[in-house]
Amino acid sequence: MAPGGENVFDIGIVGGGVIGSAIAYELSRYNLKIAVFEKEPDVCFGTSGRNSGVLHAGFYYQPGSLKARLCVEGNKIMREWIRLLKVPFKATGKVLVAFDEEEVEELHKLKERGEANGVEGLEIIRENENVEKICPGVKGAIACMYSPATAIFSPYLLTIALAETAHYNGVKYFLNCEIRKVEKENGIFKLKDENGNKYECKWLINATGVHSADFSKMVGINDYRIYPCRGEYLLLDKILAPLLKMPIYPVPAKKVGGHLGVHLTPTPEGPILVGPSAEYIEDPEDYESTPEVMNKLYEEGYKLWPYFKRSDVIRTFSGIRAKPVPPGDTRFFDFVIKEEESIPRFINLIGIESPGLTAAPAIAKMVRGIIEKKEKLTPKENFEPRYLRGERFEELSEEEREKKAGEDPDWGEIICRCEKITRREIIEAIENPLGAKTLASIKFRTRAMMGRCQGGYCLPKIIEILEKEYGYKPEDFQLHKEGSWLFSGRMREND
Amino acid sequence: MTERDVVIIGAGPAGLACATKLKEIGINDVLLIERERKLGGILNQCIHDGFGLHNFKETLTGPEYIERYLEKLYKLDVEILSDTMVVNLFPDKSMILSGPWGREKIRAKAVVLAMGCRERTAGAIWLAGTRPAGIYTAGVAQRLMNIDNYMVGNEVVILGSGDVGLIMARRLVLEGARVLMVLEKLPYSSGLPRNIVQCLEDYDIPLYLKTTVKKVYGKRRIEGVEYVRLDDEGKPIPGSEKFVKCDTLLLSVGLIPENELSREAGVALHPVTGGPIVNDTYQTNIEGIFAAGNVLHVHDLADMASMEGELVAEFAKKYLEGNLPKVDSWIDVKAGAGVRYVLPHKVSRKIDVNFLFRVSEPSRNRYIIVRDGNRIIKRRRVINLHPAVMENIRVKADEMKDASSLEVMVE
Numbered sequence: 001m002a003p004g005g006e007n008v009f010d011i012g013i014v015g016g017g018v019i020g021s022a023i024a025y026e027l028s029r030y031n032l033k034i035a036v037f038e039k040e041p042d043v044c045f046g047t048s049g050r051n052s053g054v055l056h057a058g059f060y061y062q063p064g065s066l067k068a069r070l071c072v073e074g075n076k077i078m079r080e081w082i083r084l085l086k087v088p089f090k091a092t093g094k095v096l097v098a099f100d101e102e103e104v105e106e107l108h109k110l111k112e113r114g115e116a117n118g119v120e121g122l123e124i125i126r127e128n129e130n131v132e133k134i135c136p137g138v139k140g141a142i143a144c145m146y147s148p149a150t151a152i153f154s155p156y157l158l159t160i161a162l163a164e165t166a167h168y169n170g171v172k173y174f175l176n177c178e179i180r181k182v183e184k185e186n187g188i189f190k191l192k193d194e195n196g197n198k199y200e201c202k203w204l205i206n207a208t209g210v211h212s213a214d215f216s217k218m219v220g221i222n223d224y225r226i227y228p229c230r231g232e233y234l235l236l237d238k239i240l241a242p243l244l245k246m247p248i249y250p251v252p253a254k255k256v257g258g259h260l261g262v263h264l265t266p267t268p269e270g271p272i273l274v275g276p277s278a279e280y281i282e283d284p285e286d287y288e289s290t291p292e293v294m295n296k297l298y299e300e301g302y303k304l305w306p307y308f309k310r311s312d313v314i315r316t317f318s319g320i321r322a323k324p325v326p327p328g329d330t331r332f333f334d335f336v337i338k339e340e341e342s343i344p345r346f347i348n349l350i351g352i353e354s355p356g357l358t359a360a361p362a363i364a365k366m367v368r369g370i371i372e373k374k375e376k377l378t379p380k381e382n383f384e385p386r387y388l389r390g391e392r393f394e395e396l397s398e399e400e401r402e403k404k405a406g407e408d409p410d411w412g413e414i415i416c417r418c419e420k421i422t423r424r425e426i427i428e429a430i431e432n433p434l435g436a437k438t439l440a441s442i443k444f445r446t447r448a449m450m451g452r453c454q455g456g457y458c459l460p461k462i463i464e465i466l467e468k469e470y471g472y473k474p475e476d477f478q479l480h481k482e483g484s485w486l487f488s489g490r491m492r493e494n495d
Numbered sequence: 496m497t498e499r500d501v502v503i504i505g506a507g508p509a510g511l512a513c514a515t516k517l518k519e520i521g522i523n524d525v526l527l528i529e530r531e532r533k534l535g536g537i538l539n540q541c542i543h544d545g546f547g548l549h550n551f552k553e554t555l556t557g558p559e560y561i562e563r564y565l566e567k568l569y570k571l572d573v574e575i576l577s578d579t580m581v582v583n584l585f586p587d588k589s590m591i592l593s594g595p596w597g598r599e600k601i602r603a604k605a606v607v608l609a610m611g612c613r614e615r616t617a618g619a620i621w622l623a624g625t626r627p628a629g630i631y632t633a634g635v636a637q638r639l640m641n642i643d644n645y646m647v648g649n650e651v652v653i654l655g656s657g658d659v660g661l662i663m664a665r666r667l668v669l670e671g672a673r674v675l676m677v678l679e680k681l682p683y684s685s686g687l688p689r690n691i692v693q694c695l696e697d698y699d700i701p702l703y704l705k706t707t708v709k710k711v712y713g714k715r716r717i718e719g720v721e722y723v724r725l726d727d728e729g730k731p732i733p734g735s736e737k738f739v740k741c742d743t744l745l746l747s748v749g750l751i752p753e754n755e756l757s758r759e760a761g762v763a764l765h766p767v768t769g770g771p772i773v774n775d776t777y778q779t780n781i782e783g784i785f786a787a788g789n790v791l792h793v794h795d796l797a798d799m800a801s802m803e804g805e806l807v808a809e810f811a812k813k814y815l816e817g818n819l820p821k822v823d824s825w826i827d828v829k830a831g832a833g834v835r836y837v838l839p840h841k842v843s844r845k846i847d848v849n850f851l852f853r854v855s856e857p858s859r860n861r862y863i864i865v866r867d868g869n870r871i872i873k874r875r876r877v878i879n880l881h882p883a884v885m886e887n888i889r890v891k892a893d894e895m896k897d898a899s900s901l902e903v904m905v906e
Binding site: 235239285286287288289290291294310311313314315316317398401402405406409410412413414417418420423452453454455456457459460463464467474478479480481482483484485486487488489490491492 | 530578580582591593594595596597598599600613614616617618619621622623624625626627628629632634635638639640642643644645646647648649670709710714715716742755758
C-alpha cells in the first residue's frame with residue numbers, strides 16, 4: 001500500500017511521546033508511509049519526559065494481564081533498543097523495603113506474582129545486615145525484595161532517539177501539530193489540525209496518553225475515560241549519586257490504585273529522583289509543584305533514605321499519569337490496546353500508565369501485530385536500527401576527549417559547566433533532525449541547563465549560539481510550549 | 496604534564512588581584528585561568544557604579560574596576576589562559592583544562608581557588624506552582640540585558656532582596672519595565688542598606704518584608720504570582736494571599752560559592768559559608784590549595800574580594816618558599832552569639848588575623864567581642880550591624896598567643 005500525495009499516509013500516529021515514537025520506530029522497519037502528529041514543539045514534553053525512568057521487571061501486575069506480559073517482554077526488548085539507540089542506562093537492580101511483618105508478607109506475594117509473570121531472579125532478603133549489604137543506606141528495614149531485572153535509563157533520551165531514528169527511516173514528524181478533527185470517508189481517515197491543514201491515513205493510532213480518551217471520543221468511541229493523576233518529584237544534586245546504588249521503593253500502598261509509593265531513583269547521569277506522589281487532578285496538563293506534596297516527598301523520601309537535605313534539591317517538577325481508574329477505585333485495570341471493532345483500522349491505546357515506558361517496545365510490536373493481520377508488511381531493505389548520533393562526550397575516556405578536543409574546537413569548549421556539555425553537543429542538539437527548536441529541546445537532548453545551576457551559566461551562552469550562529473531574533477526564543485517566550489525584545493537596536 | 500608554580504582558577508576580582516599581586520611580589524610562574532573570553536567575571540555585567548570605593552577611593556562601574564586591574568596585569572605580563580575551563584581538579588593539584596584550543600592536564604605547586612559563586616535557583620527554593628518561561632535569576636537577567644541586549648520582560652515581581660535583585664529592580668525601571676514589588680521572606684532586607692535606598696526607595700518600588708511567593712501561575716509565559724505574608728516563624732498567614740499579574744519573576748534568593756572543583760579535590764567545605772574551611776593563611780585542608788573571594792564566602796563588595804585575593808597572594812608566595820609558619824596545633828574559631836559565621840575558621844596564633852564575619856540579624860549599639868572562654872581578647876563598639884554588611888575585627892598574634900579557643904560574638 002502506497003497512496004500518493006504529500007499528506008497521505010499509510011499510518012497516522014497521533015502523539016509523539018514514547019509510545020507513539022516506539023510504534024513509529026517499530027513500523028519504520030517496513031515499507032510504510034508513516035506520520036506522527038505531536039501537538040507540542042517536541043516529543044518528550046509530556047509524560048515521556050516526566051517520570052522515574054525505571055525499566056520495570058514486572059512483578060506488580062496481575063498475571064495474565066497485558067501490563068504483566070508487555071512489561072516482562074518490554075524489559076527484554078528494551079535492553080536491545082537501548083543499546084541500539086545509545087540511551088543512557090544502568091543495570092542497577094532495585095530493592096523494595098519492608099518495615100513490618102505485614103509488608104514482608106506483601107513482598108512474598110509480589111515475589112510470587114512476579115514469578116508467575118516470568119520475572120527472573122527475585123529474592124527476599126531477611127536479615128537487616130544483608131539488606132544493607134545489597135542497598136547501603138537503607139536503615140530500619142526488616143526485609144527487602146531484590147529485583148535484579150530492574151534498571152534505570154533516560155526516558156526522554158529514549159523518546160528522542162526513537163523519534164529521530166524513526167525520522168531517519170522515513171517517518172514524517174509533524175511537531176506543533178494538534179489534530180482537532182477526524183472523519184472517516186471511504187475507509188480513509190481524514191485529519192485536520194488546528195491550523196486547518198489536512199492529512200489522510202489508512203490506519204489511525206491513538207497514542208495521546210493523558211488525552212487518549214478525548215481523542216478516542218473525537219474519532220467516535222465514547223467508551224473510555226482518563227483520570228489524570230499527577231506525580232510530583234524532587235530532583236537531588238548528583239553529588240549524592242555515589243550514595244545511592246539502585247532504586248529504593250517502599251512496599252506499594254493499597255490505597256491509591258496501583259501507586260508504587262514515593263521512592264528514590266537514581267538517574268544514569270547522577271541526579272536522584274524523589275517521588276512521585278499521586279494526586280488526581282482535573283487538568284491533564286497541570287504540571288504544578290505544590291508545597292504540601294513537596295514537603296511530603298521530602299519526609300517520605302527521607303524515611304527511606306536519610307542521606308539528603310532540603311538544600312540538595314536542585315529542581316522540582318511533576319508528570320501526569322493516564323489513569324483509567326477514578327480516585328478510590330483500587331481495582332486492577334489493564335492497558336487497552338486494540339483495533340476498535342466499530343472503526344476498523346483505528347487502534348486505540350488507552351490507560352498506558354506505568355509500566356508503559358518499560359512496555360513501550362512490546363506495545364509497539366503488539367500494534368505491529370494488529371496491523372499485520374490486515375496488511376502485508378514488507379521489510380525495508382535499508383532500515384537503520386541504530387541512533388546515528390555521536391557518543392556523549394562525558395562518556396569517553398580522557399584520552400579520547402583530548403583527541404577530539406584537539407581536532408575540533410567545538411569539542412573543547414564547555415558550554416554547560418555543571419554537566420560538562422560541549423559546544424559541539426549543543427550544536428548537534430540545535431540541528432536535531434526533527435527540527436525541534438525550543439530551549440527545552442536543547443535541554444533534553446544535551447542535559448545543558450539540567451544541572452545544579454539550572455542554566456545560570458549556560459543559558460546565556462546557548463542564547464548567544466542561537467543568535468550568532470542561527471540568526472535567532474528575540475521573538476524566536478521559546479522555553480518549551482508555544483507562547484513561552486523568553487524575551488520581549490531588544491534593549492537597544494543595533495548594539 | 497606541565498608543572499606550574501601557581502595556578503589561579505577564575506579571573507574575577509579576587510583572581511585578578513591575586514595574580515597581579517603575586518607578580519608584584521616576585522612570583523613569576525603564575526597562570527591565571529578564566530573560562531570566559533573576557534577577564535573580570537561577573538563584574539563585566541555590572542554596569543552600575545559603586546565599585547572601587549575602598550581600593551581606588553572612587554566609584555567605578557564593574558568594567559571600569561576590572562580595567563584598573565587589567566592595566567596592571569598586562570604591564571606585569573601575567574600569563575593568562577582565557578576561554579578555558581578547569582573541568583577537573585585533583586587532590587595532587589593536577590587539573591584538566593578544556594577550551595577551544597584543546598584539552599590538557601597540568602599540575603601546580605599551589606592552587607588559588609577564585610571561582611566565585613552562583614545563584615540559587617527556583618528549584619533550590621522549592622518554588623511552588625507551574626514552570627513557565629519568564630522566571631529568571633537576577634544575575635542571569637542582568638547578563639542577558641547588559642551583555643546580550645535582551646529585554647527579559649515588562650511587568651516584574653522580584654522575589655528576594657539580595658543585592659543583585661535590587662540593582663536589577665532599578666535597571667529594569669530605567670529600561671521601561673514596571674517593577675511591581677520586591678518580596679522578602681525575612682523581616683529585613685538581605686541586600687545592602689545603600690541599595691535599598693538607591694534602587695528601591697528612589698524609584699518608589701515597594702519592598703514587602705515577611706512576604707513570599709506562594710504560587711506561580713502560567714503554563715507558557717508566567718502570568719502572575721500569588722504572594723503571602725509570613726508570621727514570625729516564617730509560616731504563611733492564611734487569608735493573607737494576594738494575586739499580582741506579571742510576566743516576569745526575578746529571583747534574588749542567595750548566592751552559593753561555586754565549589755564543585757574544590758570538592759572534587761577533597762577540599763573540606765563549611766556548612767554555613769558553603770566555601771572551603773580555611774586557616775589564617777587562607778589555606779584549605781589540602782596543602783597548597785588556597786581560596787579567595789566569593790568561592791570562599793559571599794562578599795558584599797568586590798573590593799573586599801580583591802583584597803582577599805591579594806592577601807592570599809602573600810600566603811601563596813610564602814608557601815612556595817617554605818616560609819609559612821610551622822604550626823603544631825591550630826585552634827578553631829567559633830561563631831558565637833549573634834554571629835552567623837566567622838573567617839578564617841582556624842588560626843595558628845602566630846600571625847595577625849583580620850576576622851571577617853556576618854551577624855545573624857540587624858541591631859544597633861552593640862559590642863563585637865573576641866574571647867577565649869571567659870577571657871575577652873578584644874572588644875569594639877559598633878553603632879549599626881546588618882547581616883548584609885560584612886564586619887571585621889583585627890586581632891594581633893600577641894593578643895591571642897595564649898588562647899586555647901576563640902569565639903567572635905555580638906553583645
